[in-house]
Amino acid sequence: DAKTTQPNSMESNEEEPVHLPCNHSTISGTDYIHWYRQLPSQGPEYVIHGLTSNVNNRMASLAIAEDRKSSTLILHRATLRDAAVYYCIPLNMRFGAGTRLTVKP
């Protein structure tokens, strides 16, 4: 199984970029790396996913290391609505504890 390591918590100031790291040292060569986020008492929401190349969408960017053993979710300008728990999922369907992001005004 791909073991996932994320910081328990991170803080950011509003309108500043945020880089959320994830280590997945045993990921297989064909598993996509997914990121989801979860607000309190809600179901997780898809953010972004990728395989080898860096990916961008309207919500975030995903930077994937060349060896695929780590990835970084980038929120370009954090807003208060981005405060959530962010999950990195290199192994299909398995969620770890995630990173709780706090955004300060």
Add this chain to the structure above:
Amino acid sequence: DGGITQSPKYLFRKEGQNVTLSCEQNLNHDAMYWYRQDPGQGLRLIYYSQIVNDFQKGDIAEGYSVSREKKESFPLTVTSAQKNPTAFYLCASKPGQGSYNEQFFGPGTRLTVL
């Protein structure tokens, strides 16, 4: 609107009673999943189904049962054998089993056993 519905949002049961949580999707997705979430914790996989009339145990299946008689429905029964059933239960679906596809989640059911 397409999506996943879970009902009810809050559910209270007495200890020793079985209870069934509903999950319905109109996204025409083949794969469906059930997760359990305890306070301050991540999601843990209970059961999943890739196709009608077939399902597999996840990481914490003991004390739970499921059925998949229709593509759009994947009910979860919490039996009296589940030692600590109070938790937040989330249902999800995705178009196929491949890791490319994203999961879509329902709003969840918060079960409290008294």
